[in-house]
Amino acid sequence: MLMAVKIELGRRYRFAASHRLHTERLSEEENARVFGKCANPYGHGHNYVLEITVSGDVDPATGMIANLAELDSFVEQEVIEAFDRRSLNEDVAAFQDVVPTTENLCIEIFERLKSFPKAKLERVRVQETSNNSFEYAGENGREQL
Amino acid sequence: MVLITRKIEFSASHLYHNPAFSAEQNRRVFGKCNNPHGHGHNYTLEVTVAGEPDPVTGMVLDLKELKEILDREVMQRMDHRFLNYEVAELKGQIPTCENIARVIWELLDPKIKQGRLHRVRLYESADLFADCYRNGAAC
Numbered sequence: 001m002l003m004a005v006k007i008e009l010g011r012r013y014r015f016a017a018s019h020r021l022h023t024e025r026l027s028e029e030e031n032a033r034v035f036g037k038c039a040n041p042y043g044h045g046h047n048y049v050l051e052i053t054v055s056g057d058v059d060p061a062t063g064m065i066a067n068l069a070e071l072d073s074f075v076e077q078e079v080i081e082a083f084d085r086r087s088l089n090e091d092v093a094a095f096q097d098v099v100p101t102t103e104n105l106c107i108e109i110f111e112r113l114k115s116f117p118k119a120k121l122e123r124v125r126v127q128e129t130s131n132n133s134f135e136y137a138g139e140n141g142r143e144q145l
Numbered sequence: 146m147v148l149i150t151r152k153i154e155f156s157a158s159h160l161y162h163n164p165a166f167s168a169e170q171n172r173r174v175f176g177k178c179n180n181p182h183g184h185g186h187n188y189t190l191e192v193t194v195a196g197e198p199d200p201v202t203g204m205v206l207d208l209k210e211l212k213e214i215l216d217r218e219v220m221q222r223m224d225h226r227f228l229n230y231e232v233a234e235l236k237g238q239i240p241t242c243e244n245i246a247r248v249i250w251e252l253l254d255p256k257i258k259q260g261r262l263h264r265v266r267l268y269e270s271a272d273l274f275a276d277c278y279r280n281g282a283a284c
Binding site: 003004005006007008009010011012013053058060061062063064065067068069 | 174243250273280
């Protein structure tokens with residue numbers, strides 16, 4: 001039976017990391033022009049806020065889409081441990097050749113979390129500062145945003 | 146289509162306990178939320194209504210009327226209440242964010258006559274919330 005409503009669960013996490021926006025594919029002058037201060041050679045940091053949304057049936061026995069402790073430990077293991085207090089450029093393999101913009105960070109986090117076994121990952125939103133945020137809902141997720 | 150969102154805050158207590166579970170199982174599944182005397186939250190509710198602005202008033206709906214609906218259906222029912230014991234619509238359910246959001250949706254949906262209820266978002270804390278949508282509608 002099709003339920004009348006769809007329920008999603010949203011959860012926020014925080015991590016602090018540094019990055020540098022710079023690519024070998026551009027000259028130094030072009031890097032400076034495109035990325036501005038974000039291309040400064042030693043990088044800089046942000047307090048990132050990660051918001052993830054999952055959906056699924058609400059289990060009548062628990063009232064939950066997914067057990068929060070299980071969701072938290074999955075996110076902790078897949079994302080927070082890998083990114084918190086790290087240099088995204090130096091410490092995360094995915095950013096060896098990919099510029100760690102927050103757009104690309106959203107995609108990397110989505111890829112790391114989409115295998116959560118207890119609920120469907122709908123989208124991730126990453127807030128780089130209180131003025132900038134980015135969302136990704138997977139390759140087919142454009143209509144969900 | 147334009148979306149309009151109104152926010153209200155209420156405070157309530159709850160606990161998570163399933164009488165069909167053993168004490169050990171309740172503890173394992175619900176953790177601290179199973180503490181027998183309950184605990185409370187400051188809930189933030191965001192209600193989003195979708196519609197076309199009326200050509201004469203420029204409004205999707207009369208916000209004062211929405212405020213009255215929220216006061217009657219949500220505040221008077223849930224504010225400063227123990228959700229497990231005092232909210233009939235939650236009887237027999239675990240009062241998680243997911244279930245409270247759905248109950249609020251079911252209370253509000255038939256009452257909103259101008260525009261159409263689009264989303265109910267209920268924050269239990271700044272870091273945890275549930276969204277309720279009409280099934281099949283784009284989020």
